[in-house]
Amino acid sequence: MTSVDIVGPGAAPPPPEEEQLPAGVAGLYQRAWLNLRTGNLGPFPIIVGEIVVVLIFGFTATNFFTAVNFVNLITQTAGTAMLAYGVVYVLLLGEIDLSIGYLAGIGALIVAELQLPGSSWHMNGILAMLIAVAACALIGGVQGSIVAFVGVPSFVVTLGGFLIWQGVILNKLEQRGTIIIQDRWINYTDAYIFSHFAGYLIAAILTALYPISILYKLVVARGTQIAQQNWTVVGVKAVGIAIAAFGTVAIANHGKIITTAEGLPLAGVLIVIAFVVLTFLAKWTTFGRHVYAVGGNAEAARRAGISVPRIRVLVFMISGATAAMGGIIFAAQVNSVALTFPPGNLLLNAIASAVIGGVSLFGGRGEVRGALLGAVLIGTLQNGLNTLNVSNGWIYIITGLVLLGAVTLDTFARRLQARSGR
Amino acid sequence: MSDSPPLLELRNLTKSFGSVQALTDVDLEVRSGEVTALVGDNGAGKSTLIKCIAGTHSPDSGEILFEGRSVHIHTPKDASRLGIEVVYQDLALCDNLDVVQNVYLGREVNRFQILNEAAMEQTTSATLKSLAVTTIRSVRQPVATLSGGQRQSVAVAKAVQWNSKLVILDEPTAALGVAQTEQVLALVRRLGEQGLAVILISHNLHDIFETADRIMVLRLGRNVGSFDRRTTTQQAVVEAITAGVPTKVAGITQSTEPPA
Numbered sequence: 295m296t297s298v299d300i301v302g303p304g305a306a307p308p309p310p311e312e313e314q315l316p317a318g319v320a321g322l323y324q325r326a327w328l329n330l331r332t333g334n335l336g337p338f339p340i341i342v343g344e345i346v347v348v349l350i351f352g353f354t355a356t357n358f359f360t361a362v363n364f365v366n367l368i369t370q371t372a373g374t375a376m377l378a379y380g381v382v383y384v385l386l387l388g389e390i391d392l393s394i395g396y397l398a399g400i401g402a403l404i405v406a407e408l409q410l411p412g413s414s415w416h417m418n419g420i421l422a423m424l425i426a427v428a429a430c431a432l433i434g435g436v437q438g439s440i441v442a443f444v445g446v447p448s449f450v451v452t453l454g455g456f457l458i459w460q461g462v463i464l465n466k467l468e469q470r471g472t473i474i475i476q477d478r479w480i481n482y483t484d485a486y487i488f489s490h491f492a493g494y495l496i497a498a499i500l501t502a503l504y505p506i507s508i509l510y511k512l513v514v515a516r517g518t519q520i521a522q523q524n525w526t527v528v529g530v531k532a533v534g535i536a537i538a539a540f541g542t543v544a545i546a547n548h549g550k551i552i553t554t555a556e557g558l559p560l561a562g563v564l565i566v567i568a569f570v571v572l573t574f575l576a577k578w579t580t581f582g583r584h585v586y587a588v589g590g591n592a593e594a595a596r597r598a599g600i601s602v603p604r605i606r607v608l609v610f611m612i613s614g615a616t617a618a619m620g621g622i623i624f625a626a627q628v629n630s631v632a633l634t635f636p637p638g639n640l641l642l643n644a645i646a647s648a649v650i651g652g653v654s655l656f657g658g659r660g661e662v663r664g665a666l667l668g669a670v671l672i673g674t675l676q677n678g679l680n681t682l683n684v685s686n687g688w689i690y691i692i693t694g695l696v697l698l699g700a701v702t703l704d705t706f707a708r709r710l711q712a713r714s715g716r
Numbered sequence: 717m718s719d720s721p722p723l724l725e726l727r728n729l730t731k732s733f734g735s736v737q738a739l740t741d742v743d744l745e746v747r748s749g750e751v752t753a754l755v756g757d758n759g760a761g762k763s764t765l766i767k768c769i770a771g772t773h774s775p776d777s778g779e780i781l782f783e784g785r786s787v788h789i790h791t792p793k794d795a796s797r798l799g800i801e802v803v804y805q806d807l808a809l810c811d812n813l814d815v816v817q818n819v820y821l822g823r824e825v826n827r828f829q830i831l832n833e834a835a836m837e838q839t840t841s842a843t844l845k846s847l848a849v850t851t852i853r854s855v856r857q858p859v860a861t862l863s864g865g866q867r868q869s870v871a872v873a874k875a876v877q878w879n880s881k882l883v884i885l886d887e888p889t890a891a892l893g894v895a896q897t898e899q900v901l902a903l904v905r906r907l908g909e910q911g912l913a914v915i916l917i918s919h920n921l922h923d924i925f926e927t928a929d930r931i932m933v934l935r936l937g938r939n940v941g942s943f944d945r946r947t948t949t950q951q952a953v954v955e956a957i958t959a960g961v962p963t964k965v966a967g968i969t970q971s972t973e974p975p976a
Contacts, residue, residue, distance in 0.1 A: 587821055593806075
């Protein structure tokens with residue numbers, strides 16, 4: 295124990311009375327009710343929203359509820375989700391990164407250039423991707439340094455980045471037109487299809503991660519009297535993860551995209567790996583703790599000895615790196631980089647994903663899983679509306695309304711939370 | 717009180733900002749197990765004095781003795797290393813983090829950067845228990861959900877967690893209601909009873925007479941009185957705050973008791 299033992303004789307009071315909820319299913323039910331009453335909704339509204347959206351499109355669109363479209367949905371969502379992860383970190387600091395859309399383009403452009411057969415720098419696709427991610431992390435680091443050390447607001451710095459990187463892409467591609475990506479490793483990031491068995495193996499590994507993390511916590515906590523796990527909650531979560539993982543693989547094994555095989559696409563696995571790594575970083579490491587601290591109260595963090603500029607720079611590097619990874623997945627989808635890159639409203643979709651997922655724009659509040667759930671909801675919505683042949687205009691309008699609805703609900707929930715003193 | 721040497725002793729501390737003389741030849745003695753109240757009107761130099769002790773400012777001249785040794789405190793880190801912790805008026809807590817996370821902020825228990833939550837949670841609970849803080853339901857509550865007094869308790873727990881010997885509290889009851897104030901004052905007394913040295917800065921004479929053992933009055937950056945709480949009255953302290961005469965003038969040896 296590192297604390298100074300300053301207990302005077304007879305000074306130790308009885309332990310505080312914990313508000314103990316009954317264990318088991320009854321406890322789960324009561325806990326859910328308590329959370330609902332106090333506005334502690336967590337990811338439930340968005341999961342319910344996703345189910346509603348799937349049901350609506352399942353009944354109205356003829357080719358929405360198919361395995362093929364499901365696999366399509368995974369690959370379409372992957373790039374946005376990857377960018378949204380980086381957005382979560384930036385928003386946790388209370389900052390914003392507007393450059394990620396075109397940074398994704400820069401990442402894709404670097405990869406496309408480096409893999410170009412016949413050029414003097416032609417190299418292996420994997421190496422090209424590593425260089426692209428590193429380069430974008432570096433760019434993010436430079437932008438972050440201007441924010442952290444010079445004190446220019448991140449909105450302005452990254453707005454500058456937005457224009458600069460858009461300009462670079464224009465300069466490069468106006469004379470060259472489209473660059474075709476032939477390297478198979480790069481194209482695999484989108485559409486490499488796992489065999490059915492490999493798919494289930496991946497599902498099993500992912501399912502095992504959560505119980506392993508619980509087990510690890512138990513091992514660390516042995517011999518201490520810290521609060522026990524609520525086993526019913528753990529059980530429900532574990533079963534939920536298992537259903538999601540195996541369900542995804544089972545459906546994907548019946549659908550194919552442009553390739554010949556049916557099965558789980560690598561893009562889906564990549565976003566889950568990134569999700570696990572970035573969640574671990576946020577929740578289990580000192581770095582993640584410091585990110586939340588700086589976002590919550592930068593002055594308190596500074597007085598606690600945390601190097602606030604260091605955290606800011608690192609977070610913008612993460613944002614750059616995830617942007618590059620997302621950009622590569624998007625480029626792999628069309629096997630090329632063209633002037634139309636980045637596709638659609640990439641930047642705004644990524645930010646909307648994080649915000650719909652409950653990440654606060656003011657810093658310190660939100661989780662990586664929110665970005666994944668938000669990206670899946672936006673992806674499903676846009677995919678479903680596409681299969682219904684709804685015009686692009688309406689797709690934007692409906693996405694906007696969902697964003698407004700989600701944030702309004704979140705604001706009400708938070709007011710409830712504040713009122714109930716949680 | 718005791719005849720043991722003081723934990724912290726300031727001798728002839730002087731600090732000026734440009735042409736403003738913030739502190740002039742200030743002396744201060746702080747003993748372990750005692751609550752020393754530092755009082756004075758606005759601009760009397762209280763904040764400057766604690767900032768010199770906490771390492772935020774460096775004094776222009778004078779000497780700081782800690783445990784009998786002459787020390788130089790240039791940064792807040794130097795102060796923490798000696799065992800001096802300051803609880804500032806704004807508490808410097810992260811509302812979005814829970815009690816454990818705040819107490820360990822910047823000094824997380826980790827192995828290879830991976831947090832050891834169990835160890836931190838247990839020690840935090842033990843510290844709060846040792847401070848007899850019983851009103852906090854769970855150490856895993858976000859600090860945003862706590863009352864003003866509870867937040868103050870968390871800030872104090874954060875300060876005493878680190879083998880600290882001297883805790884400086886800056887206006888700990890300024891923003892609190894009556895019941896909350898009583899809780900915090902009890903906490904301050906307990907710190908003293910448990911052998912720590914406490915410097916309490918306050919405007920509120922009621923608070924000071926409830927908790928302090930010694931009362932040190934500053935006026936216009938000079939010592940104007942040092943009182944033993946049991947042998948003085950609020951009126952004497954008020955007089956010193958508003959119209960006190962410096963207890964020492966250059967060239968004249970120090971008198972220990974103020975003019976009565």
